[in-house]
Amino acid sequence: MSRSSTLGLLLVAPALTLVAMLFLWPLGFSLYAAFTKDGAFTLQHFAKAFELYSTDILFTLVIVLLSTALIAAVAIAISGLLTLSETPWLIAILKQLYRWPLFIPFIVAGQCMRTFLAKNGLMNNTFVSMGILDPSQTMSFLDWRGIVITFVWKQAPFVILMLAGAMASIDRSTIEAARNLGASRFRSLFEIVLPQVTQTLLVALVLSFVTMLSVLSVPMMVAGSQPTMLTVDMAFRINAYGDYPTANALGVISYGFTAIAAWIYLRHNLAQHSEAGK
Numbered sequence: 177m178s179r180s181s182t183l184g185l186l187l188v189a190p191a192l193t194l195v196a197m198l199f200l201w202p203l204g205f206s207l208y209a210a211f212t213k214d215g216a217f218t219l220q221h222f223a224k225a226f227e228l229y230s231t232d233i234l235f236t237l238v239i240v241l242l243s244t245a246l247i248a249a250v251a252i253a254i255s256g257l258l259t260l261s262e263t264p265w266l267i268a269i270l271k272q273l274y275r276w277p278l279f280i281p282f283i284v285a286g287q288c289m290r291t292f293l294a295k296n297g298l299m300n301n302t303f304v305s306m307g308i309l310d311p312s313q314t315m316s317f318l319d320w321r322g323i324v325i326t327f328v329w330k331q332a333p334f335v336i337l338m339l340a341g342a343m344a345s346i347d348r349s350t351i352e353a354a355r356n357l358g359a360s361r362f363r364s365l366f367e368i369v370l371p372q373v374t375q376t377l378l379v380a381l382v383l384s385f386v387t388m389l390s391v392l393s394v395p396m397m398v399a400g401s402q403p404t405m406l407t408v409d410m411a412f413r414i415n416a417y418g419d420y421p422t423a424n425a426l427g428v429i430s431y432g433f434t435a436i437a438a439w440i441y442l443r444h445n446l447a448q449h450s451e452a453g454k
Contacts, residue, residue: 206424206427206428207424207428209221209420209421209424210222210421210424210425210427210428211428213421221421221422221424221425222425222428222429224422224425225422225425225426225429228409228422229406229409229426231402231403232402232403232404232405232406232408232409233406233426233429235320235403235404235405236389236405236406236430236433237433239320239323239324239327239388239405240327240385240388240389240433242324243323243324243327243328243331243384243388244381244384244385244388246324246328247327247328247331247332247335247381247384248335248377248381250328250332250335250336251332251335251336251339251377251380252339252365252370252377254270254274254332254336254340255336255339255340255343256343256361256365256369256370257270258270258271258336258340258343259340259343259344259346259351259365259369260351260361260364260365260369261361274332274333274336275333275337276333277329277330277332277333278333278334278337280330282330282391282393282394283393283397285326285329285330285394286326286393286394286396286397286398287397289322289325289326289329289394289397289398290318290322290397290398293316293317293318293321293322293325293398294316294317294318295314295315295316296314297316299317300314300315318398318399319399319401320399322398322399323394323395323398323399323405326394326398327388327391327394330394331384331387331388334380334383334384335377335380335381335384338376338377338379338380339373339376339377339380341376342372342373342376342377343369343373346369346372346373350368351364351368351369354367354368374444375444375445375448378441378444378445379441382437382438382440382441385434385437386434386437389406389407389430389433389434390407390430391405391407392407392408392411395407395408396408396411406426406427406429406430407430409423409426410423410426410427411423413426
């Protein structure tokens with residue numbers, strides 16, 4: 177082995193060790209514990225997980241998919257405005273506002289939404305003071321809607337940052353040509369701009385999908401009732417019963433959702449490369 181190769185391995189060794197200790201080893205242990213009992217292969221833990229938490233598994237998938245779809249819609253709308261809008265003050269306001277949630281942890285976002293979306297929270301009190309709602313008409317959003325609102329508010333800026341950056345790198349002459357030919361901003365966005373940044377949008381959405389699957393604080397703080405998300409179920413199985421095998425089985429189910437999202441991204445990426453090679 178050459179001197180440069182040895183030096184390169186020494187430089188990356190601490191990072192590889194950290195990844196192995198904090199990610200690969202726990203992943204391997206989780207898979208082993210989920211599929212074995214007394215050293216023998218079994219699917220008993222998965223049967224128990226589906227028996228107790230089948231509703232929560234479906235609930236988790238629906239919540240994350242709905243949040244991902246809304247994040248995509250919000251990101252496309254705001255990124256499109258930042259790229260195509262000709263109103264300077266609107267662009268300035270959006271640039272200031274959309275970045276704020278990037279620096280707020282999920283646990284802080286959950287606590288903020290808990291006070292904002294409550295029946296007597298800031299949102300309802302504001303509507304009452306403006307005369308939009310009567311106090312008897314106020315309602316709590318501390319349920320699945322609160323989880324979705326929190327996820328969208330927290331993750332949309334991350335997707336916007338990536339998508340708006342990709343849109344800004346597009347050759348402006350294509351947009352200007354479409355506008356000169358009479359295309360509206362809406363049509364220019366969806367027929368000229370968006371097809372060129374689909375790859376970036378898909379990467380950001382997959383990353384957001386995986387992130388939302390792993391969040392514990394938001395479903396626990398914003399909506400503590402049933403059904404709930406898999407992260408809460410995993411924490412409950414461990415803290416209440418010390419049932420690591422069932423918790424690991426629920427974790428493997430989450431890995432499955434993540435793997436499907438990664439497969440969709442890779443398939444789309446390979447399809448684009450094959451089309452570009454023709």
